[in-house]
Amino acid sequence: MTRRTTLIRNFSILALIIAAALQVSGALTVNPRPDPVSTGGLAPLEVHGAAARGIVERLQGHYRQLRFDDSLSEKVFNRYLRDLDPQRLYFLQEDIQAFDRYRLVMDDQLRKGDLAAGYDIFNLYQQRVSERLEYLLAKLEKGLDELDFGTDGSVLLDRSEEPWAASPEAMDDIWERRLLNAVLSMRLDGVEDDEIADRLKRRYSSQLNRIRQNGPEDVFQIYINALTQTFDPHTSYFTPHNSENFNISMSRxxxxxxxxxxxxxxxxxxxxxxxxxxxxxxxxxxxxxxxxxxxxxxxxxxxxxxxxxxxxxxxxxxxxxxxxxxxxxxxxxxxxxxxxxxxxxxxxVMLEEQAAQKRVIEIERSDDEPLRLGVIRIPAFYLDFDAYHRGDANYTSTTRDVSRLLQALNDEEPGIDGLVIDLRNNGGGSLHEATQLVSLFIGGGPTVQVRDARGRVQVERDKVPGSLYSGPMAVLVNRFSASASEIFAGAMQDYGRAVIVGDYTFGKGTVQTLLPLGHGQLKLTQAKFYRVSGSSNQHLGVVPDVELPYLVDREEIGESALPNALPWDKIDPTQYKPHFNLTPLFSTLREQHDQRLEVNPEFVYVREQLALLQEQREKKAVSLNEKLRRQEQERLENRRLAIENNRRKATGEELLKDMAELRALDEQRALDPESANDGEDDSPDPYLLETGQVLADLVQLLQDKQVAKSN
Missing domain, CATH: 2.30.42.10 (PDZ domain)
Structure with a gap:
């Protein structure tokens, strides 16, 4: 045996000894792929593994820098189960126990492009949904007469936090209660039994057909988005088909x-x-x-x-x-x-139909001449990017349109005593336009800060000296004012340039980038907006200085209602000089505002409706006894009729005689655009009028302050 052969043999033996020792200590232990739970046939395509690895790689650049470890794996696991079965209506307790083998290995699998866990869980989900729908259809085939509506039982309205069903029999009971509730709800709505049975059969058959049509691409999208949205709700994966839809919608x-x-x-x-x-x-x-x-x-x-x-x-x-x-x-x-x-x-949806518009309203005051207030409604922050980049001098933009409208208001005789910027339902748009619009009112200075995932902060500034309007202002917002709207409203609040009136805004303060993949696209959150004061709009939104009641549930609408939304936080303020300190005036403004709302029939109506809605939302369960349900519905309808008639009496309108007239009115309100315009017709709505009153109060307080200063 040569010396070289001996060395090779000795190194081989040494390697075997080291490997054996490491295996004993666990250092080289390899987690085998867990045995599948389901026998379903959906499996990933070859392209999906590569796409998953690319997504994992790009997620390293997310603003929320989560590590791919067991903690993340558990979050993805829980999110995926929630996405598939949010009300815990399909999976059994034994299914969840079987899935537990995947709880801490999803991160390892996804890094390698291994999608076994996602497809295995989905295959059993598909099986369980089919079983439930077949159960319902079989019940309906026996006829509604077989259902017991004299029971003293009830049905839970929200099962999201309930235990998983312990057995198929327990799941049958859950679904029988849901079927009873569905039939009862339609009976109380005046639908005949034959129509009820027909509607439910069509609904459940349609769902059954749909669940059986799922393909590998569907599973991949659902599973990968359970991963991406563990980071935040705006980080999303688009399949090639959905990427095309997204690009079309962005091009308007x-x-x-x-x-x-x-x-x-x-x-x-x-x-x-x-x-x-x-x-x-x-x-x-x-x-x-x-x-x-x-x-x-x-x-x-x-x-x-x-x-x-x-x-x-x-x-x-x-x-x-x-x-x-x-x-x-x-x-x-x-x-x-x-x-x-x-x-x-x-x-x-044409760009010009989103253009800013102006009007003038008069606010009556008890002892003075009416105040003339200019109102500029901005539906979106728009910019004709193509014309802008071509160098077209006549390109369309929010700031240019508002500048023109402001100039027209300034040129009117008589002039205006104050200005309302109406941003209700403005979901955002161009960041450039939001910062440019700020510049019309502050006369130079920072407008917004942007912080990236590495902690680097960039400050956007208004570099144009002077302002186009320096008088008293109010900004009217609601829960649907988002993103760029919040940047503008937040800057006006920080600079003391305007009183903010309305509801808490949406709370979206993050920046997304679209990244191409070999298979689809990834929308990734890479930065966060901060106000010049250092406060974030994220999650919290812009808090109004004077709050108006709205029939909107913040637990359902807004950034804070989205799972895994990035939290509110703050960074160091940038150097800026507030124009006014309006804070000392807010207590007086709120007191006068509250006094008006106490007697304003429109807002008394909204508050009473809110109280009724809150009671309904707090209900955990409803009775399945038909007699009790009818009594409960009668009590509810009587309250609704009383609330409506209280408002009509206060406004001098004819009272409604019964619920039949109220239902007809509800239908008319639902179908008649004029009854649901939120202030878009020629007559000011109650929210705009009250904002005008708040601004008029502010004008008076500023005048009193100026007189006191002069004296």
Missing amino acids: SLEGIGAVLQAEDEYTKVVRLVPGGPAAKAGQLKPADRIVGVAQEDQEIVNVIGWRLDEVVNLIRGPKGTSVRLEIIPAGSASEHNTRVVVIERNK
Whole structure:
């Protein structure tokens, strides 16, 4: 044996000894892939593994720098189960125990592009959903007469925190109660039993057909988004098909209804309406409405519960001039089975229809001449990027339009005593335009700070000296004022340039970047906005100085309602010089405001409606006894009728005789755009009028302060 051969043999023996020792100590222990739970047939495509590895790599650049470890794995695991079965209506306790083998290995698998856990869990999910729908259809085949509506039982309205069902029999009981509730809800809504059975059969059959059509791409998208949205709700994966839809919508060339939608549980939920879009103009669709059915023109409505968001969007989209019918569960509805149908004509959302508009309103004062207030409504922060980059001197932008409107208001005789910037329902848009708009009112200085994932802070500044308007101002906002709107409102608040009136704003203070992948795209949160004072708008929103009551549930709408939203925080303020210190005046403004609201019939009505809605939201369960449910509904309807008539009596309108007249009025309000315009017609709405009163109070306080200073 040569010396070289001996050395090789000795090194081989040494390597074996080291390997054996490490295996004993656990250092080289390799976690084998867990045995699958399900026998389902969906499996990832080859391209999905590479895409998963690319997404994991890009997530290292996320603003929230999470480590890929067991803690992250557990978060993804819980998020995936929540996305699939949010109300714990399908998986059994034994299923969850079987899935536990994946709880701490998802991070390792995803780094390697191994998607076994996601597909295995989904396959069993698909099986369990099919079992439940088949159970319901079998119950309906026996007839509604077989159901017991004299029971003393109840059904839970929210099962998201309940234990998983311990057995198939326990799950049967849950679903029988849900079926009883569905039938009861429709009976109380005046639907005949034959129609109830027919509707439910169509609904459950549609859901069953849909669940059986899922393919590998569907599973990949759901599983990967459980990963991305563990980081934050705005980090999302788009499949190649959805990437195309996203790009179309961003270019504003999409022909549809002009609504921003999101998936929530098994429903498609309206997040906001695009200003100037068909849905906003029609006035029939509202944020927080849930879409459960879609029909083309006069065709039969297709049930879309359980459908993917992109599939629902494809059904709603269509050629300009055609109509789409949407079956919706109205926001705040006590039952998911009390639906109504709205009709919207499709059209393009044109940039010019989002343009800022002006008006002048007069605010009556008890002992003085009426105050003339200019109002500029800004539906969106828009910029014609193509014309801007071409160097077109006539490019369209928010700031240029507002400048022109301000100049026109300044040139009017008589002039204006104050200015209201109305940002209600303004979901944002161009950051450039938001900072430019700030510059019209501050005369130089920082406008917003942007902090990236590495902690580096960039300050955007107004470099143009002087301001276009320096008089008293109010900014009117609501829960749907978001992003760029919050940047502008926050700057006005920090500089003391305006009193902020309305509701807490949406609370979106993050910046996203679209990154291409070999298979689809990733929208990644990479930075965060901060105000010049150092405070973030994220999660909290802009807190109004004077608050108005709105029929909006902040637990359902806004950044704080989204799982894993980045938290509120603050950084060091940048150097800026406030124009005024309005804070000492706020207590007086609020006191005078509260006195008006106590006797204003419109806001008394809103407060009473809010109290009633809050009571309904706090209900954990409802009775399944038909007699008790009818009594409960009668009490609820009597309260609603009393609230409506209290307002009508205070405003001198004719009182309604009974619930039949109130239902007819509700239907008219739902279908008549003029009754749901939120101040977009020629007559000022109560919110704008009260904002005008607050601004008039501010004008008076500033004048008194100036007189006292002069004396």
